[in-house]
Amino acid sequence: AQTVTQSQPEMSVQEAETVTLSCTYDTSESDYYLFWYKQPPSRQMILVIRQEAYKQQNATENRFSVNFQKAAKSFSLKISDSQLGDAAMYFCALGGSQGNLIFGKGTKLSVKP
Protein backbone atom coordinates (compact mmCIF):
# COMPACT_ATOMS: atom_id res chain seq x y z
CA ALA A 1 0.00 0.00 0.00
CA GLN A 2 1.08 3.53 -0.69
CA THR A 3 1.38 5.85 2.29
CA VAL A 4 2.40 9.44 2.94
CA THR A 5 3.43 10.67 6.38
CA GLN A 6 3.78 14.25 7.53
CA SER A 7 5.13 14.16 11.06
CA GLN A 8 4.77 17.87 11.83
CA PRO A 9 1.13 18.82 12.48
CA GLU A 10 2.11 22.47 12.98
CA MET A 11 5.11 24.64 12.20
CA SER A 12 5.89 28.27 12.75
CA VAL A 13 8.37 30.58 11.02
CA GLN A 14 9.35 34.20 11.32
CA GLU A 15 8.69 36.37 8.30
CA ALA A 16 11.72 36.42 5.93
CA GLU A 17 13.17 33.28 7.52
CA THR A 18 13.42 29.76 6.08
CA VAL A 19 11.35 26.76 7.10
CA THR A 20 11.43 23.11 6.09
CA LEU A 21 8.38 20.84 6.10
CA SER A 22 8.97 17.10 6.26
CA CYS A 23 7.34 14.28 4.33
CA THR A 24 8.10 10.59 4.02
CA TYR A 25 6.35 8.14 1.77
CA ASP A 26 6.20 4.50 0.88
CA THR A 27 5.49 2.97 -2.49
CA SER A 28 6.47 -0.15 -4.40
CA GLU A 29 6.21 1.60 -7.76
CA SER A 30 9.31 2.71 -9.61
CA ASP A 31 7.60 5.49 -11.57
CA TYR A 32 5.80 8.06 -9.49
CA TYR A 33 5.46 11.75 -8.82
CA LEU A 34 5.55 13.71 -5.59
CA PHE A 35 3.74 16.96 -4.94
CA TRP A 36 3.38 19.68 -2.38
CA TYR A 37 0.02 21.43 -2.31
CA LYS A 38 -0.91 24.51 -0.34
CA GLN A 39 -4.40 24.96 1.11
CA PRO A 40 -5.07 28.54 2.33
CA PRO A 41 -8.14 29.43 4.40
CA SER A 42 -10.21 29.51 1.20
CA ARG A 43 -9.54 25.72 1.13
CA GLN A 44 -8.73 25.55 -2.57
CA MET A 45 -5.77 23.23 -3.16
CA ILE A 46 -2.95 25.00 -4.97
CA LEU A 47 0.03 23.22 -6.46
CA VAL A 48 3.30 24.46 -4.99
CA ILE A 49 5.86 22.16 -6.56
CA ARG A 50 6.22 18.70 -8.04
CA GLN A 51 9.03 16.19 -8.45
CA GLU A 52 9.31 13.30 -10.87
CA ALA A 53 10.87 10.29 -9.17
CA TYR A 54 13.14 9.54 -12.13
CA LYS A 55 14.77 12.97 -11.89
CA GLN A 56 17.72 13.24 -9.54
CA GLN A 57 17.72 17.03 -9.57
CA ASN A 58 15.61 18.63 -6.88
CA ALA A 59 12.72 20.74 -8.14
CA THR A 60 12.69 24.49 -7.50
CA GLU A 61 9.95 27.09 -7.94
CA ASN A 62 11.02 30.57 -6.90
CA ARG A 63 11.20 30.55 -3.07
CA PHE A 64 10.11 26.91 -2.86
CA SER A 65 12.46 23.98 -3.24
CA VAL A 66 12.45 20.32 -2.33
CA ASN A 67 14.99 17.91 -0.95
CA PHE A 68 14.15 14.60 -2.64
CA GLN A 69 15.93 11.61 -1.14
CA LYS A 70 14.65 8.64 -3.15
CA ALA A 71 16.47 5.90 -1.25
CA ALA A 72 15.23 7.26 2.06
CA LYS A 73 11.76 7.95 0.58
CA SER A 74 11.87 11.47 1.89
CA PHE A 75 10.49 14.60 0.22
CA SER A 76 10.83 17.79 2.24
CA LEU A 77 9.75 21.29 1.23
CA LYS A 78 11.89 24.32 1.95
CA ILE A 79 10.32 27.76 1.91
CA SER A 80 12.84 30.58 1.78
CA ASP A 81 12.18 34.23 2.66
CA SER A 82 8.83 33.29 4.20
CA GLN A 83 5.98 35.69 3.58
CA LEU A 84 2.72 36.23 5.45
CA GLY A 85 0.88 34.82 2.45
CA ASP A 86 2.66 31.51 2.89
CA ALA A 87 0.56 30.78 5.97
CA ALA A 88 -1.60 27.77 5.09
CA MET A 89 -1.95 24.01 5.37
CA TYR A 90 0.64 22.19 3.31
CA PHE A 91 -0.03 18.72 2.01
CA CYS A 92 2.48 16.28 0.63
CA ALA A 93 1.05 13.91 -1.98
CA LEU A 94 2.21 10.84 -3.87
CA GLY A 95 0.94 10.12 -7.36
CA GLY A 96 1.28 6.72 -8.94
CA SER A 97 0.15 4.77 -11.95
CA GLN A 98 -3.27 3.96 -10.46
CA GLY A 99 -4.38 7.55 -11.03
CA ASN A 100 -4.98 8.71 -7.51
CA LEU A 101 -3.08 11.02 -5.24
CA ILE A 102 -2.28 9.79 -1.73
CA PHE A 103 -2.20 12.72 0.64
CA GLY A 104 -0.53 13.17 4.00
CA LYS A 105 -2.49 14.67 6.88
CA GLY A 106 -0.95 18.07 6.38
CA THR A 107 1.22 20.58 8.22
CA LYS A 108 -0.25 23.88 9.36
CA LEU A 109 2.28 26.64 8.75
CA SER A 110 2.05 29.91 10.63
CA VAL A 111 4.13 32.94 9.64
CA LYS A 112 4.91 35.48 12.34
CA PRO A 113 5.41 39.13 11.34
Next chain:
Amino acid sequence: SQTIHQWPATLVQPVGSPLSLECTVEGTSNPNLYWYRQAAGRGLQLLFYSVGIGQISSEVPQNLSASRPQDRQFILSSKKLLLSDSGFYLCAWSMAFPETQYFGPGTRLLVL
Protein backbone atom coordinates in the same frame (compact mmCIF):
# COMPACT_ATOMS: atom_id res chain seq x y z
CA SER B 1 -5.81 28.26 -20.16
CA GLN B 2 -7.73 25.63 -18.24
CA THR B 3 -10.22 26.40 -15.51
CA ILE B 4 -12.29 24.20 -13.25
CA HIS B 5 -15.62 25.16 -11.73
CA GLN B 6 -17.63 23.65 -8.92
CA TRP B 7 -21.09 24.48 -7.65
CA PRO B 8 -22.66 25.12 -5.40
CA ALA B 9 -19.98 26.63 -3.17
CA THR B 10 -21.92 25.84 -0.01
CA LEU B 11 -24.83 23.53 0.63
CA VAL B 12 -26.87 22.72 3.72
CA GLN B 13 -29.11 19.67 3.32
CA PRO B 14 -31.31 17.62 5.67
CA VAL B 15 -30.56 13.96 6.32
CA GLY B 16 -32.26 11.77 3.75
CA SER B 17 -32.37 14.38 1.01
CA PRO B 18 -30.73 13.89 -2.40
CA LEU B 19 -27.48 15.48 -3.48
CA SER B 20 -26.02 16.68 -6.75
CA LEU B 21 -22.66 18.46 -6.96
CA GLU B 22 -21.35 19.53 -10.32
CA CYS B 23 -17.85 20.03 -11.65
CA THR B 24 -16.91 21.30 -15.09
CA VAL B 25 -13.56 21.86 -16.74
CA GLU B 26 -12.86 24.36 -19.50
CA GLY B 27 -9.95 24.68 -21.89
CA THR B 28 -9.01 21.04 -22.27
CA SER B 29 -10.32 17.82 -23.79
CA ASN B 30 -10.62 14.30 -22.41
CA PRO B 31 -9.26 15.10 -18.97
CA ASN B 32 -9.09 12.64 -16.11
CA LEU B 33 -11.54 13.80 -13.45
CA TYR B 34 -11.56 13.16 -9.71
CA TRP B 35 -13.80 13.67 -6.69
CA TYR B 36 -12.16 14.00 -3.27
CA ARG B 37 -13.61 14.52 0.19
CA GLN B 38 -11.81 16.31 2.99
CA ALA B 39 -13.03 15.87 6.55
CA ALA B 40 -12.27 18.66 9.02
CA GLY B 41 -8.55 18.82 9.82
CA ARG B 42 -7.71 15.90 7.56
CA GLY B 43 -6.12 15.21 4.22
CA LEU B 44 -8.01 14.38 1.09
CA GLN B 45 -9.60 11.04 0.36
CA LEU B 46 -10.24 10.02 -3.25
CA LEU B 47 -13.85 9.03 -3.82
CA PHE B 48 -14.15 8.55 -7.60
CA TYR B 49 -12.12 9.07 -10.73
CA SER B 50 -12.97 8.95 -14.41
CA VAL B 51 -10.82 8.55 -17.51
CA GLY B 52 -13.65 9.15 -19.98
CA ILE B 53 -17.38 9.60 -20.55
CA GLY B 54 -19.32 6.97 -18.67
CA GLN B 55 -16.18 5.47 -17.11
CA ILE B 56 -16.22 5.73 -13.33
CA SER B 57 -13.99 4.03 -10.78
CA SER B 58 -14.87 4.03 -7.10
CA GLU B 59 -12.18 4.01 -4.46
CA VAL B 60 -14.26 3.47 -1.33
CA PRO B 61 -17.70 1.99 -0.71
CA GLN B 62 -20.08 4.72 0.36
CA ASN B 63 -23.40 6.41 0.07
CA LEU B 64 -22.30 8.41 -2.95
CA SER B 65 -22.14 7.85 -6.69
CA ALA B 66 -20.55 9.69 -9.60
CA SER B 67 -21.37 10.17 -13.25
CA ARG B 68 -19.69 11.71 -16.25
CA PRO B 69 -22.37 12.57 -18.80
CA GLN B 70 -20.10 14.79 -20.88
CA ASP B 71 -16.36 14.95 -21.52
CA ARG B 72 -15.74 17.84 -19.16
CA GLN B 73 -18.55 17.36 -16.67
CA PHE B 74 -18.36 15.29 -13.50
CA ILE B 75 -21.27 14.93 -11.09
CA LEU B 76 -21.32 13.63 -7.52
CA SER B 77 -24.69 12.37 -6.31
CA SER B 78 -26.52 10.73 -3.47
CA LYS B 79 -30.08 9.48 -3.22
CA LYS B 80 -30.24 9.91 0.56
CA LEU B 81 -27.68 11.93 2.48
CA LEU B 82 -26.26 10.76 5.80
CA LEU B 83 -24.81 12.92 8.55
CA SER B 84 -21.41 11.38 7.78
CA ASP B 85 -21.55 12.81 4.25
CA SER B 86 -20.79 16.27 5.62
CA GLY B 87 -17.45 17.61 4.49
CA PHE B 88 -15.56 19.56 1.89
CA TYR B 89 -15.76 18.12 -1.61
CA LEU B 90 -13.10 18.89 -4.16
CA CYS B 91 -13.09 18.14 -7.85
CA ALA B 92 -9.81 17.89 -9.74
CA TRP B 93 -8.58 17.25 -13.25
CA SER B 94 -5.38 16.03 -14.86
CA MET B 95 -4.25 15.06 -18.34
CA ALA B 96 -2.94 11.63 -17.46
CA PHE B 97 -1.70 9.39 -14.69
CA PRO B 98 0.25 10.44 -12.65
CA GLU B 99 0.33 13.97 -13.90
CA THR B 100 -0.40 16.99 -11.75
CA GLN B 101 -3.97 17.31 -10.57
CA TYR B 102 -5.54 20.77 -10.53
CA PHE B 103 -8.31 21.42 -8.06
CA GLY B 104 -11.54 23.35 -8.15
CA PRO B 105 -12.66 25.75 -5.40
CA GLY B 106 -14.62 23.04 -3.57
CA THR B 107 -18.10 22.64 -2.10
CA ARG B 108 -18.82 22.78 1.61
CA LEU B 109 -21.60 20.32 2.43
CA LEU B 110 -23.32 20.27 5.78
CA VAL B 111 -25.89 17.58 6.43
CA LEU B 112 -28.21 18.29 9.36
